[in-house]
Amino acid sequence: MNKTYQDQLHSEGRIWMLGALALFISVPLTISLVTGIWPTFAKFLPGFIATAAIFWPVTTIEVFTFTPMLGTGSSYLAFVTGNLTNMKVPAALNAQDALNVNKGTEEGDVISTIAVASSSIITTVIIIIGALLIIPLTPVLESDALKPAFDNIIPALFGALGIVYIMKRWQVALIPVAIMILFFLLVPGSGKLVGIMVPVGVVISLVVARYLYKKGMIK
Numbered sequence: 001m002n003k004t005y006q007d008q009l010h011s012e013g014r015i016w017m018l019g020a021l022a023l024f025i026s027v028p029l030t031i032s033l034v035t036g037i038w039p040t041f042a043k044f045l046p047g048f049i050a051t052a053a054i055f056w057p058v059t060t061i062e063v064f065t066f067t068p069m070l071g072t073g074s075s076y077l078a079f080v081t082g083n084l085t086n087m088k089v090p091a092a093l094n095a096q097d098a099l100n101v102n103k104g105t106e107e108g109d110v111i112s113t114i115a116v117a118s119s120s121i122i123t124t125v126i127i128i129i130g131a132l133l134i135i136p137l138t139p140v141l142e143s144d145a146l147k148p149a150f151d152n153i154i155p156a157l158f159g160a161l162g163i164v165y166i167m168k169r170w171q172v173a174l175i176p177v178a179i180m181i182l183f184f185l186l187v188p189g190s191g192k193l194v195g196i197m198v199p200v201g202v203v204i205s206l207v208v209a210r211y212l213y214k215k216g217m218i219k
Contacts, residue, residue, distance in 0.1 A: 013076030071109035074116040081120040091119040
């Protein structure tokens with residue numbers, strides 16, 4: 001991929017991310033300007049510290065973990081639109097796998113960008129429809145019959161996605177999966193650490209893959 005293309009992606013990506021940040025900040029700022037109600041520093045600071053302590057490390061980790069999977073173009077789009085773990089990354093990986101393109105290549109970057117953009121558009125359309133229909137559909141969505149389905153959306157999504165990649169390199173996946181299962185079973189409240197444990201699992205997978213490669217057990 002030529003340098004000019006990369007430079008253009010980074011330049012435009014930074015502009016759009018700064019623009020998105022300005023829009024995010026403008027909402028509470030506009031509300032305070034219109035209503036004349038401003039958060040006090042004594043209440044704002046503890047809330048900010050508590051939120052930043054969780055989201056800043058997780059976000060930093062996600063940048064290093066997901067960017068190699070997504071590619072340059074789709075990374076900016078994915079981090080602006082959000083929902084990387086449960087939507088954007090699975091969409092990009094499935095699209096690259098379906099079209100048999102390699103990650104980190106120009107083709108993979110283009111396909112990933114199209115997949116993330118399509119996912120973002122569909123998500124926005126569904127959110128709009130949901131906002132319009134939320135009141136009439138509330139009794140149906142909160143019914144006991146559908147509750148188990150909503151409780152298991154994420155496990156079902158990653159179970160279906162994971163089995164495809166696990167079966168491709170089951171030797172590499174065996175130890176990381178076993179360690180993660182034992183961790184979440186044995187450590188109380190570990191469900192809140194998913195964002196942190198994802199890169200830990202990635203590191204374990206890389207170490208295992210390198211060991212197996214050096215031993216000639218995988219190619």
